[in-house]
Amino acid sequence: MDRSTYIDNIDVDLAKKTYFDRLNIKLEVEEVKVIESLDRVTAEAVIAKISSPNYNAAAMDGIAVRAGDTLGATETKPMTLEENKDFIYINTGNPIRDPYDAVIMIEDVIDLGEGKVQILKSAHPWQHVRQIGEDIVATEMIIPSKHKIRPIDIGALISGGIERVKVYKKPRIGILPTGTEIIEDVKDLEEGKIIDSNSRVFEASVIKLGGLPKRYPPHKDDYQLLKNAILKGVEENDILLINAGSSAGTTDYTVKLIRELGEVVIHGVAMKPGKPTILGVIKDKPVIGIPGYPVSAYLVFDNFVRPLIEKYIGLKEKEEELIQATISKRIVSSLKNKDLVRVNLGYVNDRLVATPLSSGAGVTMSLVKADGIAIIPQNVEGVEAGDLIDVELLKPLSEIKKSIVSIGSHDLIMDILGDILPLSSGHVGSMGGILAMKRGECHIAPIHLLDEETGEYNISYVKKYFPNEKMALIKGVKRQQGFIVRKGNPKNIKDFKDLAREDILYINRQRGAGTRILLDYHLRVDNINPDKVKGYEREMTTHMAVATGVKTGTADCGLGIYSAAKALDLDFIDVTYEDYDFLIPEKLLDEPMIAEFIQVLKSKEFQDRVQALGGYKFGETGEIIII
Amino acid sequence: MDRSTYIDNIDVDLAKKTYFDRLNIKLEVEEVKVIESLDRVTAEAVIAKISSPNYNAAAMDGIAVRAGDTLGATETKPMTLEENKDFIYINTGNPIRDPYDAVIMIEDVIDLGEGKVQILKSAHPWQHVRQIGEDIVATEMIIPSKHKIRPIDIGALISGGIERVKVYKKPRIGILPTGTEIIEDVKDLEEGKIIDSNSRVFEASVIKLGGLPKRYPPHKDDYQLLKNAILKGVEENDILLINAGSSAGTTDYTVKLIRELGEVVIHGVAMKPGKPTILGVIKDKPVIGIPGYPVSAYLVFDNFVRPLIEKYIGLKEKEEELIQATISKRIVSSLKNKDLVRVNLGYVNDRLVATPLSSGAGVTMSLVKADGIAIIPQNVEGVEAGDLIDVELLKPLSEIKKSIVSIGSHDLIMDILGDILPLSSGHVGSMGGILAMKRGECHIAPIHLLDEETGEYNISYVKKYFPNEKMALIKGVKRQQGFIVRKGNPKNIKDFKDLAREDILYINRQRGAGTRILLDYHLRVDNINPDKVKGYEREMTTHMAVATGVKTGTADCGLGIYSAAKALDLDFIDVTYEDYDFLIPEKLLDEPMIAEFIQVLKSKEFQDRVQALGGYKFGETGEIIII
Structure with missing residues (x-):
């Protein structure tokens, strides 16, 4: 088995310079x-x-005069002028011809009738005349x-x-999706298949840059087929992009074919994601192999393909527009790579705060939701919370300034709020939200934390974690938590004791999530050792991810909210209603965007849309508790 | 004569709100x-x-295993696994099916041959697996x-x-240019005619916003023709823009026709330029009358039409992205209007400095060259030099940061430099440049100032105006100054004495221009009273404007540079070669962009292009004199 696991690790800027210097770019x-x-x-x-x-033109409506004739006219000594002898009426844009050389505005002309006017001020030469040129x-x-x-x-x-x-001339950019697993039509989707989306992102990006994209249908991982496709793509375009097939797997012909048909200038750049980038040349034309994961694909396009296309379009090299932000979390980075981290941005306490989003290279949604890309340079071993970092903006700063930054527990109602309001929403669980709030990273933190002693939600946690700060809770919704199980509840799950059964595969939430705390509480009450719960260590970060695990049969049961079960047509065994509230520093309650947030919570539009999800109750929604 | 000189003066935001509230916008x-x-x-x-x-997928190339099976594998206690029994080979993207639940990267697998591999570390469940969702x-x-x-x-x-x-749906925007003076084809250009350009600017702007423009050919100022055109335009579009015909001239039917066919909601806004804007409604559709001057037209479009189109396109209302800059000159403004002032921007001494460009509403080039639009709010009586003002950016800040800001004398070589380098160039004459430099508004000031006592150029002025600062002169070009006269020199002009002749109409430069100082010096030497020079008071701000005056016969002679005469095929009577140099603070000489500037001055490309203009000599070009 031929596995070419070796690839380079060239500094991004050096790789770009080496490659662009090697290319012989001729602009048409x-x-x-x-x-x-x-x-x-x-x-x-x-x-x-x-x-x-191209002529001397009146710049005002009025009369054209000879400036010299008007000398001496004053308010106390008005001067009378005669039409067609001393002046002519003109409109803006009319030519001012010899002998006239100045214009008096109509507002400054007193009409005496019978073709006579009076002026109270002399005109200076060329006044109100747009001179030639x-x-x-x-x-x-x-x-x-x-x-x-x-x-x-x-x-x-x-x-x-x-x-x-x-x-x-607009450069022609060929886009060649490859991979036996790639399909074009969602109707052909089955296990092991992936709908081609990258090539469509490239296509749209090329259009936005001003190039002419030519997208080819996905090609199977077949040596001869790919070879022909690459030759055709190089023939028909100025630049060829080959997507996927650039990691070190068995079916990756891209690098071999580029080497066979031309030259691989660079294979492997010190960038994460995006490492297995291939920068090649065939028949004097750039051929770039782009990794298959959506986020890698996007960032490789942005870092290598975009500047290359801009060169072909004839644009001068632009500097990135970077902005400095305070990073809210520690990011571990390798000295080996430049790290590109998708972040949410928000102005909290007059600081621009960047909060990293999920880091998986496959998570397109992290790019869709990102406000910017934080850059951790090569040779830097990560950054600490509170450090200033450079961020490339993906959204206008004015939009970011207006956004409420929410970090905390995940709920589907956050999507609805985000559709009504400018809201940047990070999902790290309730305890994660409390810690983010303590670090000053967010305006609000959605939480649902059960106090095991009082049975009350949220308040005791706020008291404990903010002993010296005036905080408030904006009451949110009461939401139903329970067991999400397959339709008809085939494994007959009734209560927490069932989770320890040998035949039950559980799917869990991450530590710090309110739902996880609820589970752990009940396991303790029922004296169940978590080790006995199979799948306890499989941690998902959202209710929908838990429900999806159950839906697809990789788990039998997970604790979660009713609306997640309903969305995927699963069954639901009620456990409790809990308080899902919004923690906020009291001093922010006066902010206009928070006032709007509370207004939306109380609005019919919002409550109707939440009701439609099912599993929610309102009551004190939008009310404020000062703690 | 019916002259409806009365128009309103409504605050811009109020006008917009009143108008948009009146409109009954239904989005399709x-x-x-x-x-x-x-x-x-x-x-x-x-x-x-x-x-x-939509399935659990391998996130890495490697082997799929059962995590439970691998417990206990360590470097000292490697574990051997058998293909198709304990593991299968998989590539990134392959499904991970029951019984497998984890992936070990190929890099961590030791191939023992014969279908056997060794691992040195246990796998935890779901490692390197992209889980469903x-x-x-x-x-x-x-x-x-x-x-x-x-x-x-x-x-x-x-x-x-x-x-x-x-x-x-994309809104359809009708664009109706009006005015008897408006023509479509440059071949039809004659005195009194203007080529229609505004409608093309609107057309392109609508495309950029995402609307569907429909441009009509220009219409004569004919009541019935215009009425029919407006009715057709309203019928065929969602929004109709009528250009020109919104000032108070005799041929302005727009406002009357909108009133006759529908309703004029607002006529006259407190904005300069842009005052005579008409915001109307016909058959429930917005009809906007836009003034004819290019700058007014652009700014009215930007302030009223753009936000309206954005509403029709379905975009949420955006806030203007404003930046603060230090204004370098006093701007007088009326309490009555919001003033929109085109400015050049540059980073000088770490401050973002805004320098107003020529303020005529007809000067398209001031918009083309502008880096931003400074906003002087209504109810503010102008601003003083040094005040902080809000500026709407027209260019990316990164581009502005890289630009050399030049303020001073005008020369055609500044165009050539601006084509090679990022250069923002303001033309206020040599003395204007010295004063701008004293106020810290520019990086370089091009000057050509004759010391009447020594006959030397520039140095004595620098010593006089910068007694306490270390300054430098970057030597520029020697350029020929002389009399620009019509072909064949029909008035037989030989020297400065001829300028006082009764039959000679002179065209002058503005006070502070080096060329003006040269004239005044010679008039004094020849003992000529400026009052005797006809046209002495007609001040132009560039050499080309002087040459154009001669070319079109509104003057017989002007003092200027050879290249301006040559460009317009005029004759030229030599007066002197003068030193056109670049004043710069010594401390800026180390800046990379200044190093590049000096390199360009010395380059063959630059010098060849300047030679082609004619009337220039090189010598010490690019050399530095510390003063």
Whole structure:
């Protein structure tokens, strides 16, 4: 079995420079109509052919006069002028011709009737006259070369008498998805198959950059098929992207084929995710092998393919727009790699705080939800909570400023809130939320923590963890917790004692989750050793993940909320209603965005949508308890 | 003559709110394929139909094992496993099926041959397994409503089993240019005519926003023609923009027609430029009258039309992304209006400095060159130099950070430098440059100032104005100054004495310009009273504007540079070669962007392009004199 497990670990910037230097990029130029040139990039500086205005033009509605004639006119010594002798009426834009050389605004002209007017002030020469070339002077540079044409540029080009403009040709980007497991149609989805999504992300990204994407259908991992496809892709495009097939697995022909058909310049970059990137050349054209995991694919595209396409489009190299944020959690990083970490961002206590999202390279949703990408440079062994880090923004800062940052327990109602309000929501369990709040990382923390002694929810925890701070609880919902089991409850699960049965496979929540605390409480009450619960160590971070485990048969039972069971058409055995509330520092209650949050909680729209999920009760929803 | 000079002066935000409240905006929804949904806006939250992955999948290349079987394996006590009994080989993405529940990376597996491998570490359950729903869980919200679909969202939607998505229909925006003076083709250009450029700027802007523009050919100021065109435009579109015809001139039918056919909600907003904006409604559709000057047109579009189109597109209201900058010049503003001032921006001495560009509403180039729009709020009577003001960015901050800010004398070589380097160039004459440098507004100031006593250029001025600061001069070019006259020199101008002739109409430069100082010096030497020079008071701010005045016959002669005369095919009578140098604080000489600037000055590319202009000599170009 041939397993080429060896790949390089080249610094990202060095890899990019080495590769781009190796490429022999020749830009092609074409001429397009100015009116069709939006977003195209100029291949040369554009010089005005005519001046604008091309005549001396009235800048105001009024009368055209000879400035010299009006000398001496004052409020106490008004001057009378005669139409067609001393002045003519003109509108904005009319030519000012010899002998006239100035305009008096209509507001400053007193109409005496019979073609006569009075003025109370002399005019100075060329007043209210747009002189020839005031806007654009012939031979003046309108826009430089390598400039992306904006709407306003089109206006200036037209005014400068330009009808056609030389721009760089749009590069053609071939996109070749590979892998026997890849399918195109969701209808063909079965175990072991994956719907091709990366190639569609690339396609859309190429369009946004201004290139011409050409996407090929997914190709099987077949040596000859792939070879033909790569040759065709190189023939038909300026750049070829090959997706998947760049890790070290048995069926990865990409690197071998690029080496056979051309040259592998770099295989393996010091970036995580994105390590197994292949930067190659075939027939003088760049061919890039991109790893298959969605997040790796996206970041490799962003770090290598985007700058390459920008070169082909003719854009000058841009610097990343980075912003500094305070990282809220320790991130362990290897000295070997530059780490790219998806983060949520929020302004909390006037600091921009970055909270890492789930780090799996397969988690597309972490990119969809991310506000930015935090960069942990190579040669840095991770960062500590509180450190300042560089972040590349994925959303405008103005949007981030308006977002409520929520860190804590997961519930489906957070999705509904996030659809109504600007809300950035991190799911780390109730205790995780309390700790995040203590570190000043969030505005609100959704929690549902049972006090085993009083049977009361949340309040005692807040007292314990915030002894010196004025905190508040915004009451949320009462939600039903219970056992999520397969339809018809085939294993006949009734209570916590059943979880210790030999034939029951459980699926658990992570430590710190309120639901986990609820489980552990009941196990203790019923004197059940967690070791006896098979699957106790399989920790999921959301209710839906637990329900999905049950739905697909990899577990028999998990503790979770009713709405998760209902969403996947599973059965549900009621355990308890619990209080799912929002912890907040008292001083934030006056913030307009919190007022809006409370208003939404109380709104009919929100409550109707939550009712439709099932398993929720309202009551004190939106009320405030000061602790 | 009917002149409706009265228009309102409504606060911009109030006008917008009043108008948008009056409109009865109903958004239409359509369904599109996800793979064609880039940049469309969701009409409802999109919920995942399937989980991704939809099976438990290997996250690494390696072997699938039963975690329980591997307990006890250590480096000192390796465990041997047998293929197809204890393990199977798997690649990333392969399903992990019962009885296997963990993956060991191929790197951690020692191949013993004959289907046997050794492991040195136990596996914990579900290690290196992407569990069902790790990426996306069925029923989870992928993206909220009112969300503009990005490339990565398309990937997530596909992975969540979504094939079609409900989005808001693209609004159709009718664009109707009006005015008898407006022509479409540069070939029809003659005195009194203006090429229509605004409608093309609107067209491109609508495309960028995501609407469907429908541009009509320009219409004459004819009551019945316009009436029919407006009715057709309202019929065929969701929003109609009527350009020009919104000031108070005689031929302005727009406001009357909107009133006749519907309702004028607001006529006149407290914004400068942009005051005569008309916000109207015809047949329940918004009809907006936009003033004709390019800068007014752009800013009215940006302040009223853009937010309206965004509403129709379904986007949530965005807040302007504003940045604070130090204004470098006093701006006089009226309490009556919100002033929008185009500015150049640059980082000088770690401050973001905003320098106002020419303020005429007709000067498209001021928008093309602007880095931002400074906002002077209504109820503020101008700002003083050094005040902090809000600026809306037109260019990315990273680009602004890299730009050399040059304020001073104008020369065509600044265009060439600006094409090669990131350069933001303001033209205020040599003395203006010295004053800007004293105020810390620029990195370099191009100057050519003759010391009348020594005959030397620049150095004595620097000593005089910077007695306590270490300054440097980067030597630029020697450039030819002389009289720009019509071809063949029909008025036979030979020297400065001719300028006082009765039959000579002169065209001058503004006070503080080096060329003006040169003129005044020679007039004094020749004992000529400036009052005797006809046209002395007509001040232009660039050489090209002077040359254009001569070219079009509104003047007989102006003092200027050879290249300006040559560009417009005019004759040139030599006066002198002068030193056009770059003043810079000595401490900035070490900056990388200044090093690059000096390198460009010395480069063959630059010098060849300047030679081609004519009238320049090199010599000490790029050398540094410390003063």
